[in-house]
Structure formats: C-alpha cells, structure tokens
Amino acid sequence: MTIAPVAVIGGGLAGITTAIALAEAGCPVTLYEARPRLGGATYSFQRGGLTVDNGQHVFLRCCTAYRGLLERLGGTALVGLQNRFDVRVLGKAGRSGRLRRAALxxxxxxxxxxxxxxxxxxxxxxxxxxxxxxxxxxxxxxxxxxxxxxxxxxxxxxxxxxxxxxxxxxxxxxxxxxxxxxxxxxxxxxxxxxxxLGRPDAADLGIPLVPLGELHDTAARAAIAGRGGTVRLSAKVTAIEPGPAVIVDGARINASAVVVATRHEQAAKLVPAAAAPGRDAWSALDASPIINVHALYDRPVMRLPFVAVTGSPVQWVFDKTRVAGLGEGQYLAVSVSVADTWIDRPTADIRESFVPALRSVFPAAREARMTDFFVTRERRATFRQAPGSGVLRPRSATRWPGLYLAGAWTDTGWPDTMEGAVRSGLHAARLAKGHMRQQESRS
Structure with missing residues (x-):
C-alpha cells in the first residue's frame, strides 16, 4: 500500500525543519511553498551584481536547535561563531563601551x-x-x-x-x-x-558567512531531496480538507498528515475553524516590522565586523562586503528593529536621516563617497511580543488528528526567533510521525 506523503505547508525555517526531520525518519513528505524559493523571512536577492540578504540574522550558541539544523544543511562551516561573546557599543559624542564575557x-x-x-x-x-x-x-x-x-x-x-x-x-x-x-x-x-545569565558561552554570537539564500534555500532544498523528500515551489495551498487533504493550485492531494508552517495570519485563514476554534486569537497577534538600511561606500568606514549603536536611529551595523561579493569599498547593513517609525517612509526620507547618522557613528564615512543606498522592509517580521501575546500562541496539535501547526509564533517557550521556528518544526514532525504510526497500527 502506498503511503501518502505528509504535506508541509510553508518553506520557512519551521517548514524546512519539519520536512527534513520527517524525511530523516523515513516518512514520505512534500513541502509546498507559494514563493519560488525557500527560506521564508530569511532570503537573498540579486542587486547590481551583489547578493543581498533581506536582513541580517544572527543566532547564539544557546540556539541548539538551529545549530542542529545547520548541521543537517551542511552549513556548520558556512557560519562564524564567536569564541566569546564580545560586542562593541558606540554611543553619543564618540563614546564607546564593550560588553565581553569573562572566562567565569x-x-x-x-x-x-x-x-x-x-x-x-x-x-x-x-x-x-x-x-x-x-x-x-x-x-x-x-x-x-x-x-x-x-x-x-x-x-x-x-x-x-x-x-x-x-x-x-x-x-x-x-x-x-x-x-x-x-x-x-x-x-x-x-x-x-x-x-x-545562564551558561557562560550561551550568548556567543553566530553570523552567516554566506548569503542566507545559500543556507536556507539552496542547501535546504538539497537536504530535503537528499533524504527522499519532495519540494514544490510556486505551489499555493488554498485549503485543508478532512482526510486530511490539501488543495494545491486547485488540485486535491491526499496526505498522511498536514503541518501548517506559515505565518500566523496565513495559518488562521488555512486551518478550518472546526480544527482550531481559537484560530481568531492568532490573528490578534500583532506584527512588528524590521527594516534594513543598506549603505555602500567607496572605501572602508567601519573596522569591526559588526557594532551596536545607542542614542541613534542606527541600531546594529554589519559588514556585508565579503558575503555580498563586493570587490572594492565596503557594504554596511544596518538592522533596525521595531521599525514602526520607518516602515512606511519613502527611501529618500530614510536616507535623509540615516546618512548623517552613519557619518556621526563612523567618522571615516564623512570622507567616503556613498555608491548605493537602499532599504529592505519586513512589515510583519515577527509577532509583537507585548503583554497578553503569550496566551494567544497555540499549541502544535489541533482538534483534527493529523493536522499540526509549526512556526515561531506557536507556543514554543521561546520568543519569535529562528530558534523558536526550528523547535516548532521538530515538535510538529514528532507529532506527525506519531500520528502515522497510529494509523499504520490500525490498518
């Protein structure tokens, strides 16, 4: 008897993790992604001969689930991990500080x-x-x-x-x-x-040394396929029906189980009310935006690989020169969280504020020529982790046997982070495997 694959809806980190974990366990699995790429909110694109990440994503040594995913993707050598947490913080009037953990x-x-x-x-x-x-x-x-x-x-x-x-x-x-x-x-x-405040090495920072698309798209597709799974890109799932089954581009496809690994707004539309009566609560999870300001100079203006900044619209700055493939000059990416003030502002307005702010932070930028300036925006980068948001986060299991949820917005015990997304995918995969075992024992 042919076993229908598990249908994983959504190709972000939660969906990628779910698909790999199921394929490793020998379960047939098909991942459906509406976009022509995997990676969700962590992706790359081409601009002027450079490979641009939509935003800067970092992880910590304590992010054990995400680091486990990197191993499965063959990406351990494609990231850099500090030997000791060490962050230079730049303040006003040329003042600076340093947060570096001790060997205690x-x-x-x-x-x-x-x-x-x-x-x-x-x-x-x-x-x-x-x-x-x-x-x-x-x-x-x-x-x-x-x-x-x-x-x-x-x-x-x-x-x-x-x-x-x-x-x-x-x-x-x-x-x-x-x-x-x-x-x-x-x-x-x-x-x-x-x-x-936990393990001494927990906060050591990890940063990708290659474009995000190489890790979370190219390597992820290869990892799923190499384990026997299937990835369908540009495949839009519009409904989930009892069985379970999914409607993909108008066609009904039976599944052994279904894992919904989309953003919470999309999941609330896809999951039937009978399966999750509390789905309206997911929509009440507000979203918090992030923008990334990309500034290219004709010469180096920042000496460190990254710095944090206080008292400025500039928050965290990363040197993306090598990752993007820039041969001359320097490429800085400024990650701006809680970007409600900026998300709807025209790029010209953002440039008017950030160019002088960067000159204030990096004196060498005053003499450098800016060769490009652009902004990437993630309007719904994370859910807004305000009071009351915790009780709105659902568990992975729904009322329908064989239908599960995954995503950093589910009740993972972690904030909305890459680590939370991967943990949710591992948990959903365990539930789906358990459901398949139960079905096999009854047949």
Whole structure:
C-alpha cells in the first residue's frame, strides 16, 4: 500500500525543519511553498551584481536547535561563531563601551562586562548588576509574566533611563523586535536568562558567512531531496480538507498528515475553524516590522565586523562586503528593529536621516563617497511580543488528528526567533510521525 506523503505547508525555517526531520525518519513528505524559493523571512536577492540578504540574522550558541539544523544543511562551516561573546557599543559624542564575557562560570561571566561598561556611570553599573540578579530569579514560564511589561519591571527595580537605553533596550530590541516599554516580561526573561545569565558561552554570537539564500534555500532544498523528500515551489495551498487533504493550485492531494508552517495570519485563514476554534486569537497577534538600511561606500568606514549603536536611529551595523561579493569599498547593513517609525517612509526620507547618522557613528564615512543606498522592509517580521501575546500562541496539535501547526509564533517557550521556528518544526514532525504510526497500527 502506498503511503501518502505528509504535506508541509510553508518553506520557512519551521517548514524546512519539519520536512527534513520527517524525511530523516523515513516518512514520505512534500513541502509546498507559494514563493519560488525557500527560506521564508530569511532570503537573498540579486542587486547590481551583489547578493543581498533581506536582513541580517544572527543566532547564539544557546540556539541548539538551529545549530542542529545547520548541521543537517551542511552549513556548520558556512557560519562564524564567536569564541566569546564580545560586542562593541558606540554611543553619543564618540563614546564607546564593550560588553565581553569573562572566562567565569555563569552568571558571574557577565559581572566584569557590566562593571567595566563605560557607557554607564558607576552608579548605573551597580544598578545594572542588581537588575541582572533580580532577573535571574524569575521563571520565564510563569504565566503572570505575560501581563507585565519589561519596562515597568525595570522601573520597579531601579533601572534608570541610561541603563535602559545603553543596555536593556539595546539587547531587548534586537532579540525581541519589541522595545522594553512594550515587551512582555516573559519573553524578555527567557532571552536574558538563557543567553546572558545562564551558561557562560550561551550568548556567543553566530553570523552567516554566506548569503542566507545559500543556507536556507539552496542547501535546504538539497537536504530535503537528499533524504527522499519532495519540494514544490510556486505551489499555493488554498485549503485543508478532512482526510486530511490539501488543495494545491486547485488540485486535491491526499496526505498522511498536514503541518501548517506559515505565518500566523496565513495559518488562521488555512486551518478550518472546526480544527482550531481559537484560530481568531492568532490573528490578534500583532506584527512588528524590521527594516534594513543598506549603505555602500567607496572605501572602508567601519573596522569591526559588526557594532551596536545607542542614542541613534542606527541600531546594529554589519559588514556585508565579503558575503555580498563586493570587490572594492565596503557594504554596511544596518538592522533596525521595531521599525514602526520607518516602515512606511519613502527611501529618500530614510536616507535623509540615516546618512548623517552613519557619518556621526563612523567618522571615516564623512570622507567616503556613498555608491548605493537602499532599504529592505519586513512589515510583519515577527509577532509583537507585548503583554497578553503569550496566551494567544497555540499549541502544535489541533482538534483534527493529523493536522499540526509549526512556526515561531506557536507556543514554543521561546520568543519569535529562528530558534523558536526550528523547535516548532521538530515538535510538529514528532507529532506527525506519531500520528502515522497510529494509523499504520490500525490498518
């Protein structure tokens, strides 16, 4: 008897992970992606002979599920991972600080970094240490933390504005795509406790050394096909029916199980109400945008591979020269999270603000000639991780046997990150495999 493949809908990291895990287990699987590529919100495109990533994506050493996916993609050598967390932070008026963990057991490994953080005065450094200790005592799984903002908690624990701007907001905005005044306390605790206050090496930063499309599209397609799975690109799934079955480009295709690994807005439209009566709650998960400002110069203007910036519209800056294939000059990508202010602004307006901001951050840019400037936008980059969002995140299983959800927006225990997406895909694959075993035992 021929076994119908598992249908995985959506070719982002959650769908890729699901398909690979099922194929590795010997399950027939077909991944359907409406776009002509895999990768979801992590992709590359061509511009003027360069390979451009839509945005800068980083991971941490504690992102064990994502690192496991990289191994399956054959991409371990295609990323760089710090030996020790080390971030240079540029402030106003030419001031700078450095956050570098010490070779001490956690959470003591960050005490010297905070104690010597020159963007904060001595009193604020002490308050930052006290805040870190208080944060380490919280449980990110405590549902009460979903109703409190991180900003209110920081204020209640003596974290003044300078500490928030130069430390907490600097890191929270990048990790959560939500500012401290709006972010729910639970996801913030998860990030800081796991990455900065846990294992000493947990926060070591990892950055792709090749275009995202090479990792999450080309390598992902090869990994799925190499394990016996099938990838169908430009294939739009418009409905899910009992059976289960999927309607793909107007044709009904039976499936052993279905995993919906799309964005939450799309999933709410695809999944039948009978399978998930609470699907309207997913639509209530608001979205938070990210823009990336791409600035090319005729000469190098930044010496480090990346820096963080405070007190400026510039947030994090990455040197993309080699990854993009630029032969001369320097290519900087500025990642701007919580980009509500910028997402609808014309590129000319963004340029008017960011060109002088970059000159202020990098004095060498004042003498350099800008050879190109453009902006990439992700209007719905993540869901907005504000108070009340935690209870809206669904579990993977639905009321229909054989129909499951995957995506960083599901209840993974992690914020909306690449790690959360991969974990959701692994969990959905386990559920789908269990369903298939049950069906086989009954036949």
């Amino acid at each position: 057991p956690g959470p003591l490994h960050f005490v010297p970094a905070l104690a010597g953080y020159r963007l904060l005065g001595p009193g604020d450094r002490i308050q930052a240490l006290r805040g870190s200790l208080a944060l380490s005592r919280l449980d990110p799984a405590d549902p009460a933390l979903d109703s409190v903002t991180f900003g209110n908690w920081l204020a209640a624990h003596g974290q003044r504005t300078p500490v928030r701007e130069a430390l907490w907001d600097l890191l929270a905005v990048a990790a959560l795509n939500t500012g401290v005044e709006e972010a729910a306390l639970g996801p913030a605790v998860k990030v800081f406790k796991t990455a900065l």
